[in-house]
Amino acid sequence: MTTSMKFDLPLLNYDTRFSLWQVKMRGILAQTHDYDEALDSFGKRKAEWTPEEIRKDQKALALIQLHLHNDILQECLKEKTMKEEDSVMSHIAEFKKIVADLVSMEVKYDDEDLGLLLLCSLPNSYANFRDTILLSRDELTLKEVYEAL
Known part of the structure; x- marks a missing residue:
């Protein structure tokens, strides 16, 4: 049954x-x-x-x-596709490289700032995704942004 x-x-x-x-x-x-x-x-x-x-x-x-x-x-x-010029994974990889470069220069950011920077660096086609993530939370971590992407 x-x-x-x-x-x-x-x-x-x-x-x-x-x-x-x-x-x-x-x-x-x-x-x-x-x-x-x-x-x-x-x-x-x-x-x-x-x-x-x-x-x-x-x-x-x-x-x-x-x-x-x-x-x-x-x-x-x-939207016809989730890609514009690059995939999300290559965008995240580039973002991580930039953050690593900043860390090597001893620039310090808190986790929430990095999450916001990643969201704001996304192409315009992610505007609704960005708004949904930002408006659905009081606090945001970089890990949460990675997981959502």
């Missing part, structure tokens, strides 16, 4: 704590035919995806879109 489970996840809006919503959304994707695997394919170029990975990606995207408030969904639909 199989049981069907219903998941009530509020729509992601500008007041939602993104990190908590993200955990719950991944849980929904995992319970829905392992669509969370689609999130793990982000590191691969789409040209390398199998037909099954493409199908799971499309299903996962549809589920995520169904859990976005109209204001956020409208902004997301404008």
Whole structure:
């Protein structure tokens, strides 16, 4: 006997704590035919995806879109990809290199300042992501920004 489970996840809006919503959304994707695997394919170029990975990606995207408030969904639909000129991973690597250079010159920053610097250094296409992260927390750490990205 199989049981069907219903998941009530509020729509992601500008007041939602993104990190908590993200955990719950991944849980929904995992319970829905392992669509969370689609999130793990982000590191691969789409040209390398199998037909099954493409199908799971499309299903996962549809589920995520169904859990976005109209204001956020409208902004997301404008974006064709998460990349502009560089990937997020190369951006983070460059940011870490700059921070390491500053540390070697004995420039000191607290963790919250570094998190804010990283957020502000993101391309304009991340404006909504940046706003969501900034507005969902009273305090912000660099680790939280890394995890969210």
